[in-house]
Amino acid sequence: MMGTPTRWLQLPLDLLLVAIAWWLAFWLRFNLDTPDEFQTMMLRTLPAPLLAYGASLLGWRVYRHIWRYTSVAELTRLFYGVAIGGLLTAAVVLMLRVPYFPRSALLLHPMLALLALGGVRAAARLLLGGGDRTTHTGKPLLLVGTVQDAAAALPALRGARKWSTVGIVSPLAAERGRSLQGVEVLGTLTDLPQVARETEAAAALVVSAPGSDARREALIGASDAGLPLLTMPRPDEWLRAEPGQLRKVELDDLLGRAPVALDEKGLSQLIAGQTVMVTGAGGSIGSELCRQIARFGVARLVCVDVSEYAIYQLEQELRAAHPQMQGLYYTANVREADRLLAIATQHLPTVVFHAAAYKHVPLMESLNEVEALRTNVQGTLNAARVAGQVGARRFVLVSTDKAVNPTNVMGASKRLAELMVQAVAREHVGTQFVAVRFGNVLGSSGSVVPLFTQQIARGGPVTVTHPDIVRYFMTIPEAAQLVLQAGLMGRSGQIFVLDMGEAVKIVELARLLIRLSGQTEQDVPITFTGLRPGEKLYEELLANDETTEPTPHAKLRIAKVAAPALDAASVSAWIASAGPAPDATATRQWLRSLVPEYTPLG
DSSP, X not given: XXXXXXXHHHHHHHHHHHHHHHHHHHXXXXXXXXXHHHHHHHHHHTHHHHHHHHHHHHHTTGGGOOGGGOOHHHHHHHHHHHHHHHHHHHHHHHHHTOTTOOTHHHHHHHHHHHHHHHHHHHHHHHHTTOSSOOOOOSEEEEEESOHHHHHHHHHHHTTOSSEEEEEEEESOGGGTTOEETTEEEEEEGGGHHHHHHHHTOSEEEEOSOTXXXXXXXXXXXXXXXXXXXXXXXXXXXXXXXXXXXXXXXXXXXXXXXXXXXXXXXXXXXXXXXXXXXXXXXXXXXHHHHHHHHHHTTBSEEEEEESOHHHHHHHHHHHHHHOTTSEEEEEEOOTTOHHHHHHHHHHHOOSEEEEOOOOOOHHHHHTTOHHHHIIIIIIHXXXXXXXXXXXXXXXXXXXXXXXXXXXXXXXXXXHHHHHHHHHHHHHHOTTSEEEEEEEOEETTOTTSHHHHHHHHHHTTOOEEESOTTOEEOEEOHHHHHHHHHHHHHHOOTTOEEEEOOOSOEEHHHHHHHHHHHTTOOTTTSOEEEOOOOTTOOSSOOOOOSTTTEEEOSSTTEEEEOOOOOOOOHHHHHXXXXXXXXXXXXXXXXXXXXXHOTTOOOOO
16 A cells, blocks of 8 residues: 555564654663663663563564554554564563663553654554545535444545535434534534525435434435435345445335345255245235345246246346346246146245235225135145145245235235145155245335335326235335245244334325425425225234234234135135126135134125
8 A cells, every 4th residue: 555564564664653752761760870770770671671572573463454454453463463473572681680770661561662653653544645535626515424323424425436425314303513523513404405505515415213203303304304214225235336336225224124134144044055946926015025035046047937037037137137046937827836836846945935916905906806826825735735745845825914814805815825835744744834024015016115216206196005004014125024034934834924113104105206306395285185995004013022922033923714625625625616707795704704804804
């Protein structure tokens, strides 16, 4: 590194400073009336600190430090190196029993050595460009967050030529007027529009924690000020991001939660080198499951989806991202048991993830009830039976929170699908059958987010069914990761409930999306259209101590639900005999007889 000594020169330079400090300690503590004796004693004992400090600094690898980037971590290692060196020096000198040796020098020398070694490093950092200096070559940038949050972001912004940090806006009023690394706290979140005008900021970088209230408040203030809202790259983007590269804030950042802690070792043992089959592989959850499974080193990934275009897109993506993986892509319908069995028999999957389903509540509530039964119930029964027949170790059903006390056909069909999985589990004891329930997934096909985004792009209005309607949300990767984790740890017949966090008002979600577009509710109005058929104001996850049991994983619980022993064959026979257009009332009555908690609305 230019301007700082190389690794092999640093240790000799450090030892030179140690020697100077040794001479200075003697000079301060020795009687100067006898200079010859002073020089003789200093030179006689000098090898002791040189050897002691040399060994200690080598042991602590102080010579590896780059002086111009010295930080608290490097100074801490230097402190320990000097402290151990001082103790070793004292031990050696005391064993030599040098007559009239000033023992106070043994205490003074480590302090002088630390001052000298630390001082040259601090000077190098200050003089050679590694210091806390704010350059003003890029576009003005405001940081939004506490001083503690800003302290973590500022080092990453030092090398960003595109941006120049001009101030901090903190959610804590007590931090106003304080300074961090030469950057002043100019105000609170309510002052953001005014601070942006005064500093002529080109953008605001949100450094607050994902999902925090400060992020949402920053979004409101930024949109009022007409400021683009940016954030730091995610950990999975670091390798692709340039130094100081920022990205726009997304909805995930505003509703974000702590990253999922996965049992990486256990999942690797379950998936690596194995054959895994995913149904509904072209859908939002199915495709993310495929991405996560590929990450764990699966040998052969069998992807099944009824949509030709969806499976083609997945094929193109996975081939580019994982060229070493053998991917097999089938256009097949889970309603056709023989086709599923033929595919599974050919590849003998170790694990089967069943994500194929109809999930749109209003569509399934009228005109399409039989389609929900054929895909969600019969399709699940087919997939579960195939998994058992080919000897798969595990079968995982992707279920929904709408299966809890369902009020619509879709939710009731998914609850019946769970019961079918439990019925098959009794037939095939060699396979572990589990189901995983979770709520709405941000950005998934058919969810409100793509709909709201389209409505905002058209200039509105954004349509919300009810001002008080709430839903649980999680990101697509989080949902897929928890499905994998449940598949790893579940025992046959269990139904897992995911911790979805706090419920989110849909109207608040709409407001956040409008603000993310850089507009306000005056530009894009929100209208209320009334609840749709089968729609509830809230979904019941029942993730509490009364209805669920804890698991070793903080975000997974086991539902305590009654599991009536249904006859899968009779269920399949009724669906087959119902014909192409069964009576809607008769269909609901049949569902009610099998799922007693199903209570149709209206």
